[in-house]
Amino acid sequence: MGFDVLYMPPIHPIGTSHRKGPNNTLTPAPGDPGSPWAIGAPEGGHDAIHPDLGELKDFRFFVKQAQANGIEVALDLALQASPDHPWVTSHPEWFTSRPDGSIAYAENPPKKYQDIYPVNFDNDPEGIRAEVLRIVEHWIAQGVRIFRVDNPHTKPLDFWEWLLGVIHERHPDVVFLAEAFTRPPMLQSLAQAGFQQSYTYFTWRNTKEELEEYLTELSRETSDFLRPNLFVNTPDILTEYLQFGGPAAYRIRAAIAATGSPTWGVYAGYELVENVARPGAEENIDNEKFEYKERDWAGAEERGESLAPYLARLNEIRREHPALQQLRNLTVHWSDDDAVLVYSKHLAAEHSPDATADTVIVVANVDPHSVRETEVHLDLEALGLPERFAVTDLLTGDVWTWGEHNYVRLDAFHNPVHLFSVSPLDKEDA
Structure with missing residues (x-):
């Protein structure tokens, strides 16, 4: 699919105490693997x-085989422990004790994680710092250069500022991605503390108005310190938009993520349009957080049911257009329809690798249930464009002559998004 980073959930031994079964049940069957985030065993x-x-x-x-294929391996850094982790016996002071002497398990109401003990950074902070630094250095020595950090907002900011500072000094090519699904002040503070990338609220911004406002915020207001990674989904996040939007919703979200930020990602199964939620939760039913998951990727592609070719094309477009590899060059334009989002990425010739200006215009019908016809209005001055120019849809190959005001028709069921590259008109067309 053209992605160049493979992120893996924790690959460590999994505890057996209070092991969870499929869909977070408390009654696992023999052979159930438990949650990989319940780290630690004998x-x-x-x-x-x-x-x-x-x-x-x-x-x-x-790791070497991945690198030989142009892929980097990213590991999950989840600073928590199962009741069977060696830390529990060697360093019980690293956890929180209840009045009855038992160790407090993790909770994120209404969710309860009986199989996970959170680390208490107020107890022996120097010892915890030394151990975490040792662990990170250990995996760096194995060839890992990217860490996706689980729930960083539940750990002290001064800890992250220290750890990321030490690692950056010793290994300046190492990247930490914050899974910071938390309030804006904390999300932004983690970025300011040193995280090179951050998850964002993109998954919950779905309407035209929401996306206009949020893409502007990411590209202009917080861009000096927060570098967004627009993940379209995770095992924990299956929004109503994806649950009920069908394949069109999956195409729309992928196209906006791939063009709205220099970095984006999908979680396994997205290309298969896995959109059935666990009752009462905003997450996929039967997901691999608690069980082995088998997928028929090849069969789905043969049947034309996979979005893998579409995602591959999006990544090809990203590599072909340096404007899409920048963050601060996004401009929101206008349409007369409240469901048609319009924005551009423009890179002037003096900033382009081949000294040629690069402009990509995105027109997206964000209503996955409709056909929309409307007028699109472009700020030509912001794009440095003449009155008339050619646009080529990079997804279909269709070519039109455009100007300041343009008609579009977007059928959510067949072609919900235009990704236009801009070029001068041929002399005879001009």
């Missing part, structure tokens, strides 16, 4: 590999 903790996956030498081979 086989080891954060510096160990689950024995079913292999040994350290196998992981190093895996």
